[in-house]
Every structure is written in C-alpha cells, then in structure tokens.
Amino acid sequence: MIEICVLASGSSGNCIYIGTEKARLLLDVGISGTRVAAGLRAIGVSPWELDGIMITHEHRDHVCGAGIVARRFEVPVFATELTWEGIGNTIGELPGWQRRLLDKKTGLQFGDCRVEFFNTSHDAADPVGCSFTTDTTRSWKVGVATDTGVAGPEVLAGLAGADLVVFETNHDVEMLRTGRYPWPLKRRILGDRGHLSNEAAGRALATLITEVDRVNRPNRILLAHLSKENNRPELAMAAVTRALAARGVRVGVDTAVSLTYRDRLAPLCRVG
Ligand SMILES: [Zn+2]
Numbered sequence: 517m518i519e520i521c522v523l524a525s526g527s528s529g530n531c532i533y534i535g536t537e538k539a540r541l542l543l544d545v546g547i548s549g550t551r552v553a554a555g556l557r558a559i560g561v562s563p564w565e566l567d568g569i570m571i572t573h574e575h576r577d578h579v580c581g582a583g584i585v586a587r588r589f590e591v592p593v594f595a596t597e598l599t600w601e602g603i604g605n606t607i608g609e610l611p612g613w614q615r616r617l618l619d620k621k622t623g624l625q626f627g628d629c630r631v632e633f634f635n636t637s638h639d640a641a642d643p644v645g646c647s648f649t650t651d652t653t654r655s656w657k658v659g660v661a662t663d664t665g666v667a668g669p670e671v672l673a674g675l676a677g678a679d680l681v682v683f684e685t686n687h688d689v690e691m692l693r694t695g696r697y698p699w700p701l702k703r704r705i706l707g708d709r710g711h712l713s714n715e716a717a718g719r720a721l722a723t724l725i726t727e728v729d730r731v732n733r734p735n736r737i738l739l740a741h742l743s744k745e746n747n748r749p750e751l752a753m754a755a756v757t758r759a760l761a762a763r764g765v766r767v768g769v770d771t772a773v774s775l776t777y778r779d780r781l782a783p784l785c786r787v788g
C-alpha cells in the first residue's frame with residue numbers, strides 16, 4: 517500500500533506526502549511549516565512521524581519550508597551534493613545528521629519503501645524526479661516527475677511500472693506566449709530546461725502508457741505544477757485527454773486522470 521497526498525503544487529509551492537506501512541516521507545517542502553503540519557494532520561498523519569524529506573532541486577518553490585519543518589519535527593533532509601550547494605544557506609542551518617547526501621545511483625530506503633531517482637531536465641544544479649516502491653509481496657509504485665523541460669527516455673523509464681504517476685502540466689503554450697511574462701522568462705519556461713506544456717505532457721504520458729509501460733500501465737495520473745498565470749485546469753485536462761485518446765487510451769476508462777490545485781489540499785490517494 518502507498519498513500520500519496522499532494523499538499524501543494526505549482527510555482528507558489530510544492531510538497532507531496534508519501535506514506536507506506538512503515539515509512540512517512542515528504543518530497544519537497546516549498547510551503548510553510550504551518551501548512552505542512554496542517555495538511556498532514558488533515559490526513560491523519562503527525563509531522564513527528566516523518567522519516568525523511570527529499571528535495572528534487574533547489575528552487576524556492578521546492579525548498580523554502582524544508583529547514584523549518586526539518587528543525588521543528590527533527591526530520592533528516594536528503595539532496596544531492598550539487599543540490600545542497602544550490603540550496604546554500606537559504607533554508608538556514610541544519611545539524612550534520614539532518615543534512616544528508618542523496619546518491620542518485622543507489623537511491624534510498626526507508627522502512628518498506630525504496631526511493632529511486634532519475635534526472636530531469638530543468639535549470640537547476642542537479643534536478644531529479646523520483647519513484648517510491650514498496651517491498652511488499654505485490655509491490656506498489658508511485659512516480660513523480662515535475663519541473664522538467666522535456667520528458668525523455670530517462671524520465672519515462674523512471675516512471676515505468678508505476679501504479680500512480682504525478683506528472684507536470686505546467687502551461688498552455690498559447691497562454692504563455694501571449695501572456696504578460698517578460699520574454700526571457702517565457703523563453704526559459706518554454707526551453708528544454710524549463711517546464712512541460714500541457715501538450716508535451718500529454719504526448720509523454722501517451723508514450724509512457726502505450727510504449728514504455730504497456731503491461732503495467734498507471735491506472736491513475738495526477739496532473740501537477742500547473743502555472744497560475746499561464747494555464748487553466750480544464751486546458752491541462754483537455755490536452756492530456758486528447759493526447760491519450762489519439763493513442764487509443766480512454767481517460768476515465770483505461771486510466772483515471774485528475775488535477776492537483778495550487779492552494780488546495782488534494783485528496784489522499786491510496787494505491788493498493
Ligand atoms: Zn517548481
């Protein structure tokens with residue numbers, strides 16, 4: 517069994533809770549400690565039970581509350597060496613036992629949960645996506661890939677076999693192009709080391725389901741990291757539904773697709 521709850525998603529803050537029978541984890545803490553504690557309590561988890569915080573990359577919307585939560589609830593924080601360099605002192609001081617190195621090749625193990633990492637393509641020092649797999653007889657897997665300009669073979673391989681996938685649908689290309697962001701920022705978001713558009717995400721998910729993962733396709737997809745300025749939930753949903761339908765995958769029949777919202781606690785999803 518794996519439980520996942522997206523506590524917050526988007527450029528104003530990201531934080532995902534993942535729980536198994538023997539592990540309680542957070543992926544990124546880009547919201548306040550108060551919000552994390554309230555979000556966890558709302559799903560019946562005490563922040564004191566947390567076993568670890570993993571950081572995908574050093575951008576503020578993924579780390580700004582990590583130091584506070586780590587210190588307040590005595591939780592170790594895991595990031596790659598380059599990501600720690602990128603974080604610098606932005607999250608305050610952490611004692612040695614809480615400042616832990618994440619080795620992408622070996623991954624991490626917490627109780628019955630194995631965490632594996634893959635590279636994403638983003639303008640950060642060493643950005644990663646990851647997957648959580650249980651050691652149980654029938655193993656369950658959740659994969660998370662956001663903040664990536666492209667979702668190539670490495671990302672899709674990292675998500676292969678997942679029962680539930682959290683995937684970025686950051687922007688609608690037309691809204692971004694015609695929107696009020698300055699051109700350098702638009703270029704950054706649209707670039708290979710930026711963020712996935714709704715259409716690109718739809719195509720990648722279609723490839724994941726129909727080519728990479730035909731046998732054990734995800735039966736649930738959560739669309740995440742939607743831009744407040746350059747996207748609308750119905751556009752993200754329509755683009756993904758269209759891309760999947762073009763490859764013969766029926767949303768709601770073959771695979772359930774739902775959205776995560778910026779400032780709203782997404783419902784707790786249980787896998788297994
Ligand atoms: Zn982000």
Ligand SMILES: [Zn+2]
Nearest residue numbers: 573575638663
């Ligand atoms: Zn980022």
